[in-house]
Amino acid sequence: MKKYRCIVCGYIYDPQLGDEENDIEPNTPFEDLPEDWTCPICGASKEDFEEVKQDD
16 A cells, blocks of 8 residues: 655554554555645644655
8 A cells, every 4th residue: 555654744554554643544545535634733634644755
């Protein structure tokens, strides 16, 4: 699964881990996160994330 990086703080959303702080179960693809989901570190919105390329 693709990982996504918060462009504000650098947090990486890893679908295999989910987001325990926001009650997101492991194996939840980024695309399936609720639209009101926010970065657990800085509170940035989903639109502030970019896909992590494999060579990053």
